[in-house]
Amino acid sequence: MTTTMSRSRAWEGPAVLSYGFRPFFLLGAIWAAAAMGLWLAHLAGWIGLEGPFAPTDWHAHALLFGYASAAIVGFALTAVPNWTGRLPIVGWPLAGLAALWLAGRAATTLPLGLSPWAVLALDLALPVALLAALAREIAAGRNWRNLPVVGLIGLVALGQGLFHLEAQAGGAAQGAGLRLGLAGTVMLIALIGGRIVPSFTRNWLAARQSPRLPAPPDRLDAAALALTALALGFFVALPQHPATALAALAAGAANVGRLARWQGWRARAEPLVWVLHAGFAFVGLGFLGVAAAAAGWMPDAGARHLWLAGAVGLMTLAVMTRASLGHTGRPLTAGRGVTALYLALIAAALARPAQALWPQAPGLLDLAATGWILAFGGFALLYWVPLTRPRQGVKAASGRG
Template identity: 55%
Template sequence: MTSSAERMRAWAVPALLSYGFRPFFLGAGLWATLSMVIWITMLGGLDPLPIAMAPVEWHAHAFLFGFLGAVMAGFMLTAVPNWTGRLPITGWPLAGLVALWGLGRVAMAVSGHLPMGMVAVAELSMPAVLALVIAREIVAGRNWRNLVILVLLAVFALGDGLFLWEAAQHGYAQGGVGLRLGLAAAVMMIGIIGGRIVPSFTRNWLAAQGAAAMPAAPMQVFDRIALAGLLLALAAWTAAPEHVLTGMLLLVAGALHLIRLARWRGHATLAEPLVTVLHVGYCFVPLGALGMGAEILLPGTLGMAAAQHLWMAGAVGLMSMAVMTRAALGHTGRALHASGGIATLYGALILSVAARVLAGAWPGEVWLLHLSAAGWIGAWGGFVAIYWPILTRPRLARKAPSGARPAA
């Protein structure tokens, strides 16, 4: 029998298909850029796609379920082998998953020429197969601790299906239960996974700098209380998005997660944007909860669409960018350091979110929407330009220590 190391060395697949993060992160970046360009043309009164739903419905779906679906797939297919100790999915099976995701994008783009049932099958095939793959890996590796991530993936896919059903019924899908369920699953996943990686990566970096004070260890009692509060608030918002109690629960959850974030010493990481951006991205979780809670209790504070973008573009968009830029560097043998170009991506994305929120507060200032779109396209188009060679070329060989002889 061959060892895992021997099997890994025997892989004979293109670099792009050697790990899940490579094709899915690249696809996510390309789709984030292209879908925003398409959305701008739609806002300009053009009909570039034969879609079967309102343009704003397509826009909401393209970002939440299209873009984030690829990010989730890339992250899970990379993280699960680390969690379970099993080999990653590579080669043709990985290519098949990517093809299913692409099939969903095409089906949504030409949905006006297809039965909605066929569109739904094409769109939901990737998350369904991904869930089966992740379930197999978790069970085989007896990694029961991460079953919650599989549950959240299933809830996310259910939200996708409900969104499509609501769109087919002409039921205002961009404000329906399907979108809220999908977004709630995404925010909860950020709360759980972010609560592990943000303090851990921060601790690693601070320790390397010789710092004395360290962030609070992940998943302590307070973290569990904060996550329970977030889960309750998200459940209430999914079921009753305009209820006063929902607004109050969102405010409480936002306050708890601001405290949680403060315990991770993000202010001490300003010298390394690759770490700092994790804190900024996570900050949009409590900011979104506070903004939406305030809008429910005091309508007109920001506008619900603007407040929701604190989660949609802020928490989801920036945390995706933070995880993708870091994971791609680390898993391809590069130094965990944000170059000036990478730091600029973060700035452009933060500008995009800020402009979109301000556009809700000042609805007459249309230029803010254009600025937001430009920042988004610049951030994700820049990601593709910088990370294309990183994601498509083989992993860099580790340098031998000074004075050491190279291995045979």
């Protein structure tokens, strides 16, 4: 059988089209930095955001359904061939998927005079194409274990469509569509992160003969995932209900408990490993923020940014930096530049909720936006060569996951 890597190597066109993570991680990072820059320019009064969405709606859509969707697509197009043993999408079909993503960004950002339904169709073209491709591959490979991943991506797409309908009336940034898209993304992180964080940590620690390794998946993990799904359901349907506060509190404690069993502090010497734990920590922190918001102790925006900037932003950055090194034949270790990206994003993920709690405190919003731009703009700069050049013939460092 032709392997995933041999199919990638058989492509003789631009290297950026030789694997799914390459164009989507690069485009997603550039968009994340550019979209935040546009938002800052709008807040300063330098530009108007006159596309099909109200400015606040556009900002929320650009980061969740714009940036995060690129990270999800890049991950899925890379992981699913490894899960199923089937051939990856490379070359011009991959370029076509990237073009669909770009069309969605243009349609939702620029004043093109399109009808709301045309904007919706262009924005959903990529999620629909991705879902069809993933469902086909998983069914053909009989990899039923990962079918929930397809279902969760479908929930995110459903939230994206609902967001468009709510945006026509204004206020979609506070609507159920955004909550559904965010909930689906957080559940993806809880599910997939629950596999890769302990796995990569185990590999790193085992290579260094650590006396303690992460706990293997068991019923506690299954119970935590069930609590996570329940709390997210309450968050989507009843964000201000007391039951949501209780469910989110339980889910937050459960996910913090999962994280504590994975021995992350033992891998503190390698940023590529500890950043995975830091990203997953924001899943639990986000639930605690949702509980506080439902109880009236914290603004909704602050609680959601613990997930948006922390869980979604940091976990996707962690995966993008790691995968981009491993799949291009480079050593799996983070230098000072990559570590600085992580620290900048952690600062942003903490500063934005703090700004919601203390809106009069100077500099917090600027710190959050600057940290975000530095993290993703820096990724695009540092990883431009790995993502656009052919794979190196260098084996990854010991402890590769």
